[in-house]
Amino acid sequence: MSASAIDNCRYCLMCRHAAPVGHVMHDEAVTPHGIALVAASVQRGLLEWNTSSISALYAEPDSGNCRAHCITDQRLPAAVAAIRATVCAKGLAPSAVYKVHERLVRNGSAFGERVFASGGAEAALFVGDEAHNLWPDCVASARQLLRAIGTDVVPVGMGASTGYMACSLGFPDTARDHARACIEEVRITGARMVLVLAPVDLFTFRQLYPERLGITWPSEIALVDLASFLAARLAEGVLRLHDGQSDAAYVDPTHAVRAQERFAPVRALCVAALGRPPRELFWRKERAHPVGSTALQFSRPGIAEALTRARLKDAQATGASSVLCEDPGTLYQLERYAPDYDLKVAGLYETLATLTRA
Amino acid sequence: MEGLQAAMIRSELEEVVGAGHISTDATERLVYSTDWFWLPQMWLDRGEALRKPDFIVRPGSAEEVSAVLQIANTYRIPVVPWGGGSGSQGGALSICGGIILDTKRMNRIIEIDERSLTVTAQAGINGTQLEWALNEKGLTLPHYPASANCATLGGYLSPRGTGTISTKYGKAEDLVLRMQVVLPDGHILRTPVVPQHAAGPDFFRIFLGAEGTLGVITEATMQLDYLPAVRLLRAVLFDDLGAAIEAGRLIMTRRLDPFVIRLYDPRSTASRIRKILGYELEGAYMVIGFDGDADLAALQEQKAMEIIDRLGARDLGRGPGESWWNHRYDFYYPPQSLKLPWMYGTTETVTTYDKIEKLYYAEKRAVEEGFKDWDIDFIGHFSHWFHWGVMVYTRFIIRNPPEDAQAAARLHNRVWNTAMTAVIKHGGMINEHHGVGLKLSRFMRRQYGDAWPLLERIKQALDPSGIMNPGKVGF
Ligand SMILES: Cc1cc2nc3c(=O)[nH]c(=O)nc-3n(C[C@H](O)[C@H](O)[C@H](O)COP(=O)(O)OP(=O)(O)OC[C@H]3O[C@@H](n4cnc5c(N)ncnc54)[C@H](O)[C@@H]3O)c2cc1C
Numbered sequence: 160m161s162a163s164a165i166d167n168c169r170y171c172l173m174c175r176h177a178a179p180v181g182h183v184m185h186d187e188a189v190t191p192h193g194i195a196l197v198a199a200s201v202q203r204g205l206l207e208w209n210t211s212s213i214s215a216l217y218a219e220p221d222s223g224n225c226r227a228h229c230i231t232d233q234r235l236p237a238a239v240a241a242i243r244a245t246v247c248a249k250g251l252a253p254s255a256v257y258k259v260h261e262r263l264v265r266n267g268s269a270f271g272e273r274v275f276a277s278g279g280a281e282a283a284l285f286v287g288d289e290a291h292n293l294w295p296d297c298v299a300s301a302r303q304l305l306r307a308i309g310t311d312v313v314p315v316g317m318g319a320s321t322g323y324m325a326c327s328l329g330f331p332d333t334a335r336d337h338a339r340a341c342i343e344e345v346r347i348t349g350a351r352m353v354l355v356l357a358p359v360d361l362f363t364f365r366q367l368y369p370e371r372l373g374i375t376w377p378s379e380i381a382l383v384d385l386a387s388f389l390a391a392r393l394a395e396g397v398l399r400l401h402d403g404q405s406d407a408a409y410v411d412p413t414h415a416v417r418a419q420e421r422f423a424p425v426r427a428l429c430v431a432a433l434g435r436p437p438r439e440l441f442w443r444k445e446r447a448h449p450v451g452s453t454a455l456q457f458s459r460p461g462i463a464e465a466l467t468r469a470r471l472k473d474a475q476a477t478g479a480s481s482v483l484c485e486d487p488g489t490l491y492q493l494e495r496y497a498p499d500y501d502l503k504v505a506g507l508y509e510t511l512a513t514l515t516r517a
Numbered sequence: 518m519e520g521l522q523a524a525m526i527r528s529e530l531e532e533v534v535g536a537g538h539i540s541t542d543a544t545e546r547l548v549y550s551t552d553w554f555w556l557p558q559m560w561l562d563r564g565e566a567l568r569k570p571d572f573i574v575r576p577g578s579a580e581e582v583s584a585v586l587q588i589a590n591t592y593r594i595p596v597v598p599w600g601g602g603s604g605s606q607g608g609a610l611s612i613c614g615g616i617i618l619d620t621k622r623m624n625r626i627i628e629i630d631e632r633s634l635t636v637t638a639q640a641g642i643n644g645t646q647l648e649w650a651l652n653e654k655g656l657t658l659p660h661y662p663a664s665a666n667c668a669t670l671g672g673y674l675s676p677r678g679t680g681t682i683s684t685k686y687g688k689a690e691d692l693v694l695r696m697q698v699v700l701p702d703g704h705i706l707r708t709p710v711v712p713q714h715a716a717g718p719d720f721f722r723i724f725l726g727a728e729g730t731l732g733v734i735t736e737a738t739m740q741l742d743y744l745p746a747v748r749l750l751r752a753v754l755f756d757d758l759g760a761a762i763e764a765g766r767l768i769m770t771r772r773l774d775p776f777v778i779r780l781y782d783p784r785s786t787a788s789r790i791r792k793i794l795g796y797e798l799e800g801a802y803m804v805i806g807f808d809g810d811a812d813l814a815a816l817q818e819q820k821a822m823e824i825i826d827r828l829g830a831r832d833l834g835r836g837p838g839e840s841w842w843n844h845r846y847d848f849y850y851p852p853q854s855l856k857l858p859w860m861y862g863t864t865e866t867v868t869t870y871d872k873i874e875k876l877y878y879a880e881k882r883a884v885e886e887g888f889k890d891w892d893i894d895f896i897g898h899f900s901h902w903f904h905w906g907v908m909v910y911t912r913f914i915i916r917n918p919p920e921d922a923q924a925a926a927r928l929h930n931r932v933w934n935t936a937m938t939a940v941i942k943h944g945g946m947i948n949e950h951h952g953v954g955l956k957l958s959r960f961m962r963r964q965y966g967d968a969w970p971l972l973e974r975i976k977q978a979l980d981p982s983g984i985m986n987p988g989k990v991g992f
Contacts, residue, residue: 172667175643175667177666186619188549200561206543212543214544215544233851441653
């Protein structure tokens with residue numbers, strides 16, 4: 160599988176238009192084709208894994224854009240993750256990668272501490288690492304919104320890395336540990352439904368686990384996207400909100416292209432939050448580019464920053480004075496550089512929570 | 518390149534573009550050592566190293582391009598413009614080392630004029646990204662090459678590319694009004710505001726087809742169209758290829774204005790159409806399309822179908838035509854695209870209607886008979902139609918080429934020699950839209966005959982030190 164994606168992509172350039180890193184770096188070596196060619200060249204003895212080639216290998220963002228635009232569904236991100244695993248095992252990965260891995264092993268979290276859930280409920284809200292440690296307000300707001308529609312949830316996975324980060328960096332065994340721990344924690348709560356805050360978790364649980372880790376999400380536990388869930392309640396008139404008022408631009412979160420069924424519901428929530436359709440970025444929906452909230456923030460922070468700045472510049476070009484998004488990881492990255500663009504950053508769930516009506 | 522010379526050049530280049538926009542990294546240099554030409558791809562596939570560029574430079578403006586070219590002149594080092602690297606002719610290979618000038622940082626849309634229907638953009642903009650921006654305004658740049666996802670505007674123009682809907686809208690070169698070009702000595706010029714005038718010769722066309730040998734295109738103003746209200750497509754099947762070509766000729770010479778006529782020879786119908794669209798058919802599969810206002814397009818289609826009917830074709834209906842349109846680029850994705858370790862090449866050519874059929878069969882015979890020991894496959898489709906003739910996109914495929922890289926290269930070049938000799942002998946051009954590059958460079962003198970020395974003089978006058986893309990386009 161890996162070998163064929165590498166061989167198929169090394170001379171295929173057909174996702175270049177949609178590939179985010181190549182777009183901001185203007186560099187062939189950090190396009191899907193370039194990275195595949197590097198890997199293929201190592202296999203053929205034309206290059207070896209050294210600082211220079213590994214730097215290209217770690218420029219792949221694992222955002223799903225290349226695959227989303229590949230009509231033959233080449234699984235290049237998974238193939239790259241598999242190659243990173245061999246590089247990591249040989250001790251050749253950048254030191255920053257080992258540092259974050261140490262934290263992931265020690266804390267089960269890349270950004271802070273993992274806290275285990277207590278109590279049970281019919282439904283759970285999967286919080287995750289970024290929401291708990293980097294953008295905690297969205298959790299309280301999400302719970303407030305759920306309460307407003309009569310859904311009680313137990314928060315799970317607080318500060319927990321799901322396995323996505325470890326897998327993407329090249330540590331599949333650690334990723335499997337994280338995956339099992341997350342599933343176990345959900346099981347203990349007895350929840351029959353798990354709501355997730357952002358597409359990254361949806362992708363990880365339903366696609367990355369089986370495809371890359373050989374782990375299946377338990378079939379008896381429904382995986383539900385929170386934004387879509389809330390949008391449905393809004394449409395039914397169960398979620399009742401005051402009118403919002405803002406000219407914000409909506410930034411599709413990192414991994415949005417991996418959960419395209421969310422595009423419409425999340426925009427319905429935006430309309431409620433803003434009192435009008437959001438201003439749209441050029442890089443939106445099917446062509447939404449990520450910010451630097453993937454493993455790039457550790458392995459290639461310069462590229463991560465360039466991606467985030469590109470989204471902010473795109474938002475600025477819409478004439479908006481603020482940006483709106485639901486994904487805690489994306490929000491955190493946007494917030495870091497937003498002042499340079501005179502933009503304010505607002506969480507979608509937080510904005511909606513302030514508008515809830517009794 | 519090493520030592521003091523490399524350090525001197527690097528430091529001067531850094532002053533121009535900034536250290537962040539120049540690379541001498543070994544990995545990057547390997548990635549930039551091949552474009553989409555089969556030969557260098559095969560070479561790497563067999564584990565053989567290619568000549569790499571010494572520097573990859575990413576200028577952000579025409580002024581920076583100018584300064585880079587001046588440095589190259591000082592040190593007498595080659596400069597190879599690079600857009601998307603999707604060219605199939607080896608035009609972007611740095612066969613003599615030197616500088617790869619990657620234009621992709623110059624990717625801004627400067628102006629969309631919705632009254633004159635033009636767009637002015639920098640040459641390094643990606644084709645599909647430009648198209649997305651135009652579509653937001655209901656506009657389109659009617660140049661739809663299969664490589665739009667990877668190619669740049671400069672790369673459209675430089676090899677005189679042709680897109681899927683060229684039959685109605687013209688080749689890339691027909692859509693350009695104006696260009697900004699940096700000459701090999703660094704001089705920056707703008708061509709006149711419109712191409713159709715009588716204020717002297719049409720000098721600016723020399724940059725179209727020059728493939729970076731006469732300068733760098735840094736900006737272009739292109740003609741746009743409104744997105745059509747309808748696209749009517751259908752497919753028909755001819756028993757006889759000759760009758761199908763005649764149908765195409767009649768449709769074109771009566772000026773029925775199809776945006777596409779795509780005619781597959783029986784071999785392609787049996788292989789490519791079957792594999793990609795899933796239709797098992799015998800004969801010559803033709804897709805024909807009309808676009809624009811619904812009533813006008815329907816009338817044009819009706820007239821065309823009368824001709825097609827008269828020539829004995831079977832109407833397959835809209836489905837197979839629309840399916841082709843929806844899957845027209847699938848032919849270029851792995852694993853459907855031709856792929857190593859196979860050997861393949863697109864020996865496409867163009868000529869007038871009186872010669873095209875003879876030329877097609879002559880090339881087919883020469884290639885099939887010349888290389889039957891290799892069980893060579895020869896397929897083709899006729900895809901870009903003019904009032905006076907048509908282009909035929911012929912391809913050869915050898916599924917078991919030699920494993921040894923040198924032997925494979927020799928066989929590859931022998932097939933090309935055979936194909937191009939047949940093409941030139943039967944009144945065809947050695948290429949219609951992929952360009953010349955390195956692949957066809959050796960045929961230019963033969964192709965142009967008496968006219969070749971003039972081209973050499975122009976090259977000598979513009980680029981006396983020969984820094985621009987040496988070894989390409991016959992120079
Ligand atoms: C899958 C696939 C499908 C294709 N389909 C088509 C098709 O339908 N129609 C078609 O015409 N071609 C097609 N091609 C060939 C190729 O993509 C086109 O020729 C394309 O326009 C090249 O653009 P590029 O930006 O990639 O140019 P490159 O490959 O980077 O360069 C091509 C040549 O132009 C020169 N050049 C590039 N930019 C500049 C510039 N700014 N100034 C001066 N010289 C420059 C280079 O030095 C080189 O000689 C296809 C290729 C692929 C990979």
